[in-house]
Each structure stands twice: as structure tokens, then as C-alpha cells.
Amino acid sequence: xESYGYVAPTSIAEVLDVLNANTNAGQMTQFxxxxxxxxxxxxxxxxxxxxxxxxxxxxxxxxxxxGPEEIYIGAAVSSAIMNEHEGxxxxxxxxxxxxxxxxxxxxxxxxxxxxNLCNASxxxxxxxxxxxxxxxxxxATASGRRELPVEDFxxxxxxxxxxxxxxxxxxxxxxxxxxxxxxxxxxxxxTEMDIAVAGxxxxxxxxxxxxxxxxxxxxxxxxxALLVTKAADALIGSAxxxxxxxxxxxxxxxxxxxISDKRGTAEYRQKVVAVLCKRAIAIAHQxxxxx
Amino acid sequence: MARLHVESKINGETQxxxxxxxxxxxxxxxxxxxxxxxxxxxxxxxxxACSVLVDGRLVCSCLMLGVExxxxxxxxxxxxxxxxxxxxxxxxxxxxxxxxxGICTPGFIVASKAxxxxxxxxxxxxxxxxxxxxxxxxTGYDKIIRAxxxxxxxxxxxx
Numbered sequence: 080x081e082s083y084g085y086v087a088p089t090s091i092a093e094v095l096d097v098l099n100a101n102t103n104a105g106q107m108t109q110f111x112x113x114x115x116x117x118x119x120x121x122x123x124x125x126x127x128x129x130x131x132x133x134x135x136x137x138x139x140x141x142x143x144x145x146g147p148e149e150i151y152i153g154a155a156v157s158s159a160i161m162n163e164h165e166g167x168x169x170x171x172x173x174x175x176x177x178x179x180x181x182x183x184x185x186x187x188x189x190x191x192x193x194x195n196l197c198n199a200s201x202x203x204x205x206x207x208x209x210x211x212x213x214x215x216x217x218x219a220t221a222s223g224r225r226e227l228p229v230e231d232f233x234x235x236x237x238x239x240x241x242x243x244x245x246x247x248x249x250x251x252x253x254x255x256x257x258x259x260x261x262x263x264x265x266x267x268x269x270t271e272m273d274i275a276v277a278g279x280x281x282x283x284x285x286x287x288x289x290x291x292x293x294x295x296x297x298x299x300x301x302x303x304a305l306l307v308t309k310a311a312d313a314l315i316g317s318a319x320x321x322x323x324x325x326x327x328x329x330x331x332x333x334x335x336x337x338i339s340d341k342r343g344t345a346e347y348r349q350k351v352v353a354v355l356c357k358r359a360i361a362i363a364h365q366x367x368x369x370x
Numbered sequence: 371m372a373r374l375h376v377e378s379k380i381n382g383e384t385q386x387x388x389x390x391x392x393x394x395x396x397x398x399x400x401x402x403x404x405x406x407x408x409x410x411x412x413x414x415x416x417x418x419a420c421s422v423l424v425d426g427r428l429v430c431s432c433l434m435l436g437v438e439x440x441x442x443x444x445x446x447x448x449x450x451x452x453x454x455x456x457x458x459x460x461x462x463x464x465x466x467x468x469x470x471x472g473i474c475t476p477g478f479i480v481a482s483k484a485x486x487x488x489x490x491x492x493x494x495x496x497x498x499x500x501x502x503x504x505x506x507x508x509t510g511y512d513k514i515i516r517a518x519x520x521x522x523x524x525x526x527x528x529x
Contacts, residue, residue, distance in 0.1 A: 085374060085391035085437050111435070118433045119414045121392060131391060133438065159427060183503020184481065186415055188429040271502035272416070 083121075087133040091219050091248070094132060098244055099221070101130055108132055110246055112140070112154050113189035115182060116198045132246075139219075139248045145170055146254070151217075153249040154193035162187070170254060172366060173261030173280060173359075177208035180265060183272060193247050199233045199303070202275045206233060206304040208263040210296035211280030214250040224248070230296070230306040259284040259292070260366035264359040265299070266351050268342065275299040276343040279331060279355040283314060285367040290314045295327060295360075300335035300352050307334045310356060319364045327360060328353035378439040380405070381449030389436040396420045398436030399446060407447040407476050411505065418504035421477040422446050428484040430503075447476035450483060459483055459521040468517035470508035478504050482518045490526050494519070 088094045101108045107129035111117050120126060134140050140155035145166030152161065158178035161167055168175060178192050181204050192205040196216075199206075206229065214229040221244045229250065232240050241247065255261070265278035278298035284291045295310035309330035317323035337348035373388040380403065387402045396413075399405040399422070408431055411419035415433040422431045423445040450457045459479050462468070469475040478501065485492055485500045492500070497518050498511075506514060 082390065083392040085435065087440075111438075113433075114435065114438070115415055115433050118394060118435070122413060128392070131435070133435075135438075157427075182415065183418060183430075184484075184500050185418055185421055185428050185430045185503045186433070188424075188427045189433060271499065 081128060083128045084130040085133065086130060087136045089136045091137065091139065094134065094137070094246060095219065095221055095244065097130065097132055098246070102243060106130060110134055110197070112194045113157055113191045115186050115190040116194060134246065137248075139217075142249060143167075148254070150252040150254050151249055152192065152251075154191060154247050156191060156193075156249075158187040158190055158192065159184075161192070171212055171252070171261055173263045173282065173363065174205070174208045174212050177204045177263040177265075177278075177280065180204045180263075180275075193250060196229065196232060196250070197239055197241070197247055199235070199237050199239045201236055201302055201304070202278070202299040203304070204263070204265055204275055204278055204298065207278050207280035207296035207298035208261065209250060209280070210304055210306050211263070211282045211294045212252055212255075212261050213282070213294060214252055217248045217251055218245050219248050220245045230304070233303040236302050255282070256284065257370040258286060258367050260363045260370070262359045262363035262366065264355045264362070266355060274342065277335075277337070277348045277352040277355055278304075279352060279359045281356070281359045281363050283319065283360060283363045283367055285319070285364060288318055290317050290319050290323070290364075293327075293360075295331065295356060297331050297335060297352055297356070300331075300337040300348050302336075305334055307331050309334070314360065319360060324357040324360050328356040331356040374437050376437055376440045378441065379443045381445055387436070391435070391437060393436045394432050395422070395424075395434040395436045395439050395444070396431035398439070399431060399444075402436070405446050405448050409473050409476055411473065411477075416503075416505070417474070417477075418481060418501075419474050419477040421480045421504065423480060423484055426484075426487075428481055445480070447480055450479060457483070458524045459486070459518070462517040462521035462524065463514070466513050466517035466520055468509060468513040474504060474506045474508075478506065478514055482521070485518070486522055486525060491522055492518075 135155040140153040142153040261282040265275040267273035293311040293314040298304040310327040313326035332353040409419040411417035420431040
């Protein structure tokens with residue numbers, strides 16, 4: 080293929096047909112949602128021309144629903160649209176604060192959390208928040224649909240679990256109870272427009288002062304964001320007291336395998352991820368109490 | 371591959387253009403439509419010089435394909451001033467000396483207009499966060515923030 084192509088299908092079947100035809104012809108396909116990664120990649124010197132498949136014309140990818148049975152965020156829903164949704168603000172403040180940390184106002188007008196997930200950067204801010212919120216990927220396949228927990232979706236640096244002939248339609252969640260709240264915190268050298276040195280997403284459920292359920296996920300401190308079940312174990316059954324928070328922070332530190340780079344050394348990242356874990360739990364705890 | 375035919379509304383007027391699939395909206399505005407008020411700074415969505423409104427939403431035109439503008443309503447710096455003269459933001463930028471070299475200015479004005487439409491009376495912190503994706507290497511930002519505050523004041527209390 081000598082030049083780029085562009086298609087904007089209006090049905091899943093049509094997307095899969097394009098994907099299939101391109102695969103059979105030995106041509107590359109690139110999915111386009113918000114474009115904030117794709118257009119930058121297209122300007123890389125050795126980027127190979129390919130067919131751009133814009134998924135923003137599908138009904139499924141534009142779905143944004145906060146219902147009693149399910150919360151659904153389609154792959155074409157931008158951070159800006161998420162931020163303006165009152166039901167989502169109430170149900171998943173932590174996920175929104177993660178999306179709100181990615182890029183500028185301009186970028187958030189286009190960028191999607193599903194794109195952030197597919198791009199699979201170790202430092203993608205929405206990924207730990209999606210894991211903490213218990214997100215399930217809704218994947219279109221040749222034979223229908225399949226589901227995959229977000230923590231199993233990213234399988235390496237820049238690599239996701241989508242097989243040939245598949246694409247991500249959206250992410251869904253069980254609606255949290257009023258006493259279940261999430262939070263996301265990251266550390267960056269600057270307050271805006273920066274990439275995480277470490278990030279922690281948490282979700283806690285609090286009944287009668289006791290933590291009945293918890294999920295903790297860490298980002299930017301390993302090749303992929305990780306669900307830290309030992310941190311959750313330290314919280315469940317506790318009153319979210321200092322000892323439980325410290326144990327959860329230690330579990331995050333133990334699970335981290337960070338690199339040293341210009342943003343921070345490995346040692347620093349391990350220390351910071353523990354601190355962020357404690358602070359994020361405190362924020363989520365407070366949110367749960369306020370409801 | 372044949373060029374793609376696109377029809378969009380640009381600054382209120384329906385326009386048709388041809389573009390390559392890989393051309394950004396910024397390239398289309400500047401190279402196909404001659405609307406060179408929108409500037410290219412970084413080309414990677416970091417500087418905000420190419421800010422435009424698409425269906426009322428503030429975006430970087432360098433991070434959007436031209437073909438994606440099909441059926442959309444695009445507003446650029448060229449559409450900000452009305453028949454009666456400059457927009458209050460444009461006047462405020464001039465009066466407050468909120469520009470020096472001027473490359474970032476169209477982006478700042480388009481972004482500020484989007485803010486004031488959403489929030490007519492933003493505080494300084496809100497303005498600074500909203501404009502965090504617009505870089506200026508000349509002014510040090512203070513004059514820009516004051517210009518936006520000045521315009522907000524004038525727009526809510528027209529003389």
C-alpha cells in the first residue's frame with residue numbers, strides 16, 4: 080500500500096469486513112478513535128501507510144450509559160464528554176480524575192480512555208483507574224463478542240490482548256453502590272501536561288466503618304499496570320486505619336518493578352507508589368463516607 | 371489512492387474540499403482552504419497553537435484528520451471577529467499586550483473563547499488550567515490571563 084486509506088464504517092459487521100479484507104490482502108489496519116496517539120504515530124518517519132478505520136460512526140462505540148444494571152463507556156467517548164456526565168461523576172469520580180489528567184483541554188476534547196487502554200503505555204493514567212473500577216473490555220470478534228477484564232487486556236509495553244480480527248467496542252462496569260467509591264492519584268514533576276512517574280487507582284466499599292471490598296491498581300511502575308490483590312487483602316476487613324493503609328502501600332511497593340528514567344529512579348518510584356496508594360485510599364474512603 | 375471529497379461547515383459557510391486520508395485538519399485548513407490563521411507549533415498536540423472548535427468542542431487541529439471534519443462545524447480564528455469588528459477577546463489581547471511574536475495567539479484566543487462560552491466568569495486558576503495546553507514562549511502568561519479576565523468582564527458587563 081503506497082498511501083493511507085480512510086473508512087468510517089457504520090456497523091460492526093462492516094468494520095470486521097474491512098479488517099478481514101485487509102488481512103487477506105496483507106495490508107495494515109489502524110483503528111482511529113480520538114486520534115491523539117494515532118496522528119502522532121502517523122508522523123513518525125517510518126510509519127507504514129495503512130487503512131485508517133474510524134470507529135466513531137458506530138452506535139456501540141458512542142454509548143455512554145450509567146444504568147442500574149451496567150455502566151458502559153464506548154470506545155468513541157472522549158474524556159470531555161465523560162467529565163460532563165453527571166451520573167458518571169457520581170458513580171466513578173476516580174476514573175474521571177484519571178481521564179482528566181491526560182493531556183490538555185484540547186486533547187481531552189478528542190482522546191478516549193479506550194484509546195489510552197489500547198495504546199497500552201505503562202504510564203497510561205486511565206488504565207490503573209479502569210482496573211480499580213473493575214472494568215471489563217467489550218471486544219468485537221468475528222464470531223460475536225468476548226469480554227476480558229481490563230487487568231488482562233494490556234499484556235506488555237504497547238501491546239494489548241486484541242487478536243487479529245478483533246477491536247475494542249467499549250468498557251463496562253457493574254454499577255458501584257453509593258458506599259463504594261474510587262480515586263486515582265499520580266505523581267508528575269509538573270501539575271499539568273506531564274507523564275506519570277507513578278500512579279495508583281483504588282476503589283473501596285465501606286459498610287458500618289469497615290472496608291468490605293477493595294481493588295488497588297498501580298501504573299507507571301511496571302511494564303503494564305497491575306492489579307495488586309495483596310493491597311486489597313490488607314484493606315478488606317479493616318477500618319481503613321493507618322496500619323491497613325501502610326500494609327496496602329507496602330504491597331504496592333513490593334509489586335512494583337519500575338525502571339529508572341529522567342522522571343525518577345526505580346527506588347523513588349517504589350517509595351512514591353506506596354505513598355500514593357495510602358493517599359488514594361484515604362480519598363476514596365472519604366468519598367464513600369460522604370454518600 | 372484518489373483524494374477524498376469532504377464537505378464541512380467552516381466558520382459558518384459550507385465548504386467542499388479534497389484531501390488525502392493522512393492530511394490533518396490543520397493541513398487542510400492551511401494548505402487546501404488558505405486559512406493560515408491557525409498555526410502549527412509542534413504538530414503533536416502539545417502546544418495548542420492549532421486550536422480550533424469542532425462542533426463547539428475545543429480540539430487540536432493537528433490531532434484530527436481533515437476527512438474527520440466531514441459533516442462537522444469547524445470554527446477557526448478567522449471566524450472569531452464579527453461584522454461589527456474584533457471579538458472582545460481579540461481587543462483584550464491587544465489592550466493588555468498579551469502577545470509578542472503572535473504564533474500562539476490564535477490558539478489562545480480560540481481556546482479562551484471556548485472557555486468563556488462554557489464559563490463566562492472563570493477564576494484565575496480555572497483559566498490557567500484550561501489554557502495549560504496552550505504554550506507561549508514570549509509573554510510569561512500573566513498578560514494572557516489578564517486579557518482573558520478583562521474580556522470576561524467586558525463580555526458580562528458590555529459598556
